[in-house]
Amino acid sequence: MREEFRADLLEVGRLLVSMAEAVRTAMSAATTALLSADKEGAERVVARDEEINALFRAVEEKVLRLLAQQAPVASDLRMVITSLHIGTDLERMGDLAEHVAKSALRRHPAVCVPAELTGVFGQMANIADRIAGKITLVLASRDIERAAELERDDDAMDELEKALFEKLLNTEWTHGVEAAVDAALLARFYERYADHAVNAGRHVIYLVTGES
Amino acid sequence: MREEFRADLLEVGRLLVSMAEAVRTAMSAATTALLSADKEGAERVVARDEEINALFRAVEEKVLRLLAQQAPVASDLRMVITSLHIGTDLERMGDLAEHVAKSALRRHPAVCVPAELTGVFGQMANIADRIAGKITLVLASRDIERAAELERDDDAMDELEKALFEKLLNTEWTHGVEAAVDAALLARFYERYADHAVNAGRHVIYLVTGES
Numbered sequence: 001m002r003e004e005f006r007a008d009l010l011e012v013g014r015l016l017v018s019m020a021e022a023v024r025t026a027m028s029a030a031t032t033a034l035l036s037a038d039k040e041g042a043e044r045v046v047a048r049d050e051e052i053n054a055l056f057r058a059v060e061e062k063v064l065r066l067l068a069q070q071a072p073v074a075s076d077l078r079m080v081i082t083s084l085h086i087g088t089d090l091e092r093m094g095d096l097a098e099h100v101a102k103s104a105l106r107r108h109p110a111v112c113v114p115a116e117l118t119g120v121f122g123q124m125a126n127i128a129d130r131i132a133g134k135i136t137l138v139l140a141s142r143d144i145e146r147a148a149e150l151e152r153d154d155d156a157m158d159e160l161e162k163a164l165f166e167k168l169l170n171t172e173w174t175h176g177v178e179a180a181v182d183a184a185l186l187a188r189f190y191e192r193y194a195d196h197a198v199n200a201g202r203h204v205i206y207l208v209t210g211e212s
Numbered sequence: 213m214r215e216e217f218r219a220d221l222l223e224v225g226r227l228l229v230s231m232a233e234a235v236r237t238a239m240s241a242a243t244t245a246l247l248s249a250d251k252e253g254a255e256r257v258v259a260r261d262e263e264i265n266a267l268f269r270a271v272e273e274k275v276l277r278l279l280a281q282q283a284p285v286a287s288d289l290r291m292v293i294t295s296l297h298i299g300t301d302l303e304r305m306g307d308l309a310e311h312v313a314k315s316a317l318r319r320h321p322a323v324c325v326p327a328e329l330t331g332v333f334g335q336m337a338n339i340a341d342r343i344a345g346k347i348t349l350v351l352a353s354r355d356i357e358r359a360a361e362l363e364r365d366d367d368a369m370d371e372l373e374k375a376l377f378e379k380l381l382n383t384e385w386t387h388g389v390e391a392a393v394d395a396a397l398l399a400r401f402y403e404r405y406a407d408h409a410v411n412a413g414r415h416v417i418y419l420v421t422g423e424s
Contacts, residue, residue, distance in 0.1 A: 064289060071283035077276060081296070088300060169390050178381050180389045181396040188397065 024132035026097035052094035236344035238309035264306035
């Protein structure tokens with residue numbers, strides 16, 4: 001039973017790694033599409049969100065089977081439920097990448113982000129990518145040192161968001177209301193992505209160490 | 213065992229009803245604080261979010277105990293896990309009410325929303341309140357007809373959000389970038405609140421009928 005439980009939990013872990021890789025790829029592709037007004041690229045991100053949702057359903061099904069067949073208790077049970085929480089966060093990260101791609105589509109063929117903000121969105125995307133990469137790594141390798149770094153990455157994202165808002169609300173902003181509204185919503189998508197990643201990271205630490 | 217399972221599931225249901233009532237009160241109070249620049253009101257919403265989070269932790273603990281002690285299978289197991297999903301959505305709705313309250317605080321003593329938009333935010337808040345009220349009712353009474361109405365309410369919210377964005381992006385917008393950015397983010401908070409409510413509603417239908 002114990003062996004079987006371990007094997008099932010590992011399989012759930014593998015599905016979560018696939019999800020983490022997929023949401024990382026999605027945000028990276030969404031950013032590229034956003035900054036280059038690449039319609040096909042953005043459409044691919046939107047289409048592939050369904051794959052991420054399907055992976056999450058697979059996690060849910062596997063967890064339900066595991067609970068039904070093995071009726072884990074105590075810390076084993078907590079680990080299983082924690083896997084579900086990680087899946088929920090990753091699924092939401094996929095949605096946020098999709099939102100970025102849809103913003104690109106909404107303004108196509110124009111570029112949604114004024115040249116002045118390309119740098120800050122590039123940095124936000126880098127942090128998002130680093131965070132998603134760490135989650136993948138931590139899930140796959142159980143290297144919890146990396147998981148603990150996630151909070152710092154999230155602080156950096158918050159700083160960037162604050163700096164961006166200062167730009168938007170500065171009297172020298174010349175790109176008008178639409179570009180400001182787009183940028184504010186986009187910044188929020190990246191910031192929420194990082195938040196969910198940190199949340200997932202906390203759950204992963206728990207999954208690996210049993211300590212929250 | 214069966215009796216005990218039912219009783220435990222009912223208790224989880226009662227906790228979820230308390231959560232639904234709390235997030236409804238939170239959004240209603242947050243809107244009042246927003247539209248009247250009421251600092252103390254907004255601060256109360258922020259402070260009380262901790263109570264909503266505590267209710268969610270109680271749901272989680274109860275669910276874990278239920279799974280460990282009773283090891284439900286098949287549809288019983290699905291219902292338990294569904295309760296957890298409803299709790300996740302409700303907890304997030306509480307966060308969104310808190311975001312609205314924080315927007316009010318950020319601009320205090322100014323009113324965050326220009327008079328021109330008071331009407332549309334009032335309508336958004338009404339829909340949010342109706343939706344949250346229905347979830348409470350459906351959870352408490354298992355009246356699934358009401359749950360099915362949630363999708364329509366959500367469509368109405370989406371329409372309002374669209375109308376609001378048209379106002380913001382209209383050349384006649386005279387309130388500047390900051391007010392537009394605030395309004396866009398606020399609209400998103402209400403829209404996300406409704407989305408999570410619809411999600412929770414779908415889960416409630418499943419909980420009551422066993423059909424998704």
